[in-house]
Amino acid sequence: MYCIDSISRNGEVFHYIDVGSSNQNASLVILLHGFPDNAFGWNLQITTLKDHFHVIAPFMPGTLNRHTVPSERLKTEELKKDLFEVLNKVRVSQTQRVYILGHDLGAFLGESFAKDLGQDIKGIIFLNGMGLEQFVSRKFKLTQWFKSYYAFLFQLAFVRALVYEVLPDYFLKKAYDHSIVPLHDEIRNNDNRVLSTIPLYKHLFRDALKFIRKKPGRLTIPALFLWGKDDAFLNIPNLDEVDQFYATGTVRVLDGGHWIMRSRFDQVNRIILKTLNQWEKTS
Amino acid sequence: MATIDIYDEEKIARLLFVQRAQGIDFSLDLDWSQSIDLKKSFLPLDHNAILFPKASEEQRLVISQFIGLMVAATISELEEVACRLKGPTWENVLRKFPVNPEIHEMGELFYEDEKKHSAGFRRYIDLFAEKVNVDPVDLKVLLPSSDKTLSSKIYHLNSLAGGMAIWWLIAAVEEESILIFDHMRKSRREIDPLYYDLHKAHYEEEIRHKSYASIMLQVNSEFARVPHSIVLRKLDFILAEILNITWTFNQLFKVKNFKKLSSANPFFKILSELEPLLRDQSSLSVIHHLFTTAPYIKNMLHLSEHQHIRHMLERFGAKKIPLHYFKGAS
Structure with missing residues (x-):
């Protein structure tokens, strides 16, 4: 079980998991979950990271408590x-x-x-995710259009309502099946709260329309x-795409699907830890 | 050969570490001060001395040395081709389909090794030229070359189209050079020590990095999913076979230039005396022997017969030319 803390802003409460390392000088790692998911989806990473870092994993609004x-x-x-x-705080x-x-939609937020x-x-x-500007740069990639068809359907209010209120279990099963999430994985027990960020x-x-003609900025x-x-x-992402947006970008591909931090958590944790430690030394 | 999981970055990092730690410096770790012993053979011959069953002992020695030079030149040239095509056949592929930085680093080391090997064999050929008192340029006219050949250009075009034919050639040549050394080991005492040491060093490095061609083919197989890539994947090996066969025959025809150097040294005089022995045989008989019995040459012409290549063909679903019709007793 984790300590779940919160902040309040303009009458809305924003919850987050706060797992602090015993070392007060430990660096901060912010884990941003995607869709359909919540901060508990990072539990396999928190277990490893908490011994070395102060870990914060926010819940996107609505994914923890059942409120509109x-x-x-x-x-x-x-x-x-x-x-x-x-x-x-x-x-x-x-x-x-x-x-x-950042994973999935969490990557869009994280990059911004x-x-x-x-x-x-x-x-x-970025775990199976990227910044919005980078995503928009794929506007001429037909395969990406095919894969992202659902994003267009979600523009329609009745589709969002169908997914969130009428067919949440069906949608969740489809999403996790397509993502090659193991059948025994606990995120398959998620309910429609994880769909509240639709x-x-x-x-x-x-927001994406702003980037259509914008020259890419490099971080x-x-x-x-x-x-x-x-x-x-x-x-x-290929390296030419990554180089457009990042001065120092690396790509690592693993054997797995969209929820790679669940299906290959050992390897993912190893790579994350190694990368963060390298960055600790150089930053 | 055990397949390498391209997603296992730890395993690849380990292989890289071993390759770097055990790398051989071809300039410093080989004793280049030892002179080439012209009384010793370079490569063991069969009882037919390739295509010359009636060759005398003196002629057999010269044939062995010349085939040794041809093998050295072939390895040098084909590894040089690989290096020349590094951009389109490797850099561009890994930029388009990045898997992990370890595969990229392994590739950088692979090309460093190939350059080193190519230079090592070239240096040996130059030393031989010096030994027999001919200009290395004149000697190289008789030996296989890949510079500005049509084959090189076609490999380049194939890679621009998304093909990986060059990697099939690399895999086959590496397998062949490993087999050549295995064969040389049995006749170590009869072989020129410097030539033996050069092949031994080459063999040790090839054993360590021969999986790289398979890694590149696997990257292409996993990630290149457009229709024309799938078609190329099936046909790349056939292209490599066709280019290899035509290139090999083109290089073999260079024997007609022996006469130009016959006055330079007894070595070339003996070589030019072999031509009448060849004329005694019909062209069809010569071609048949080249494909079926001539050691070293038949292996170059039958790329698909290498065990490692056979496994790779099955694994990647690539087609081959049905050359087994040309197979005879080895």
Whole structure:
């Protein structure tokens, strides 16, 4: 069991797992889950990381408690404000190093947050996910259009309602099956709370339009892309794509699907730990 | 040969460590001060002395040495081709289909090794030229070369189209050079020591890195999923076979240049005296022997007969030319 703390902002409560290392000088690692998921989906990583780092794993609004989240609250700018509040609360000093790990939609948020924080972020790890600008750069890739068909369907309110209220179990099973999540994995017990962030797709679609003609900006934060090779939703990034957005970007492909941190947690944890330790030495 | 899991970055890092730790410096670790012993053979021959059953002892020695030079030149040239095509056949492939940085590092080491091997065999050929008092340039006219050949250009085009034919050639040549040394071991005392040491060093490094061609073919197999890549995957080996056979025959035709050097040294005089022995045989008989009995040459022409290659063909579902019709007693 984990300690779950919260911040309150404009009447809305934002929960997060807070597992602190006994070392007060330990760097901070922020784990941002994807869709459909919640912060418990990181439990296999928290177990490993908590001995070395102070780990924070926020719950996207609505994924922990059964309450209706105003759609506006799921805009990227609002979520980033929540994350800022959390960071200000948990960070021991301005010099404490911060790393971000983002999976799926959590990667979109993580990358945007990292851009805002600038040099405070010492590294970012994407697990089957990427920044929104990088995703938009795939606008001419037909295979990515095919894989992302659901993102277009989620623009329609009745589809969102169908998924969240009428067929949550069916949708969750399909999502986890396509992602090659092991049958015994505990995230298969998730209920429709993990679907409460579905309006995120509507906001992200609008945010994406900003990047259609924008020249890519390059981050100097070191970035690692950890990818399950059989990702049914996102193409594996190639190095030319990564180089457009990151001065120091690495790609590692593992044998697995979209929830690579569940299906290959041993290998993922090993790589994450090794990467973070390398960044600790160089940052 | 055990297959390597391309996703196991720890295993690949370990292999890389071993390759680096046990790497051989071809300039410093081989005794280049020892002179080439022209009284010793370079490669063991069969009882037919390749294509010359009526050859005298003196002629057999020269044939063995010349075939040894041809093998040295072939290895040198084909490894040089691999290095020249590094960009389109390796760098571009791994940029498009990155798996992990360890495979990339292993590739960098692979090409360093190939350059080193190519230079080592070239140096031996130059030493031989010096020994027999001919210009190395004149000697190399008689030996296999890949510079600006049509084969090189076709491999390049194949790689631009997303094919991996060059990796099949690399896998086959590496397997062949390992088999050559295995064969040489049995006749160590009769072989020129420097030539033996060169092949031994080459063998040791090839054994360690021969899995790399298979790794690259696997990367392509796992990630290149567009229709034309799937078609190329089936046909790449056939292309490598066709190019290899045509290249081998083109290089063999260079024997007609023996006469140009016959006055330079007894070595070339004896070589040029072999031509009448060849004319005694019909062209069909010569071709038959090249494909079925001529050691070293038949293996170059039957790439698909190598055990390692057979496994890879099955594993990657690649097609081959049905050359077994040409197989005879070895």
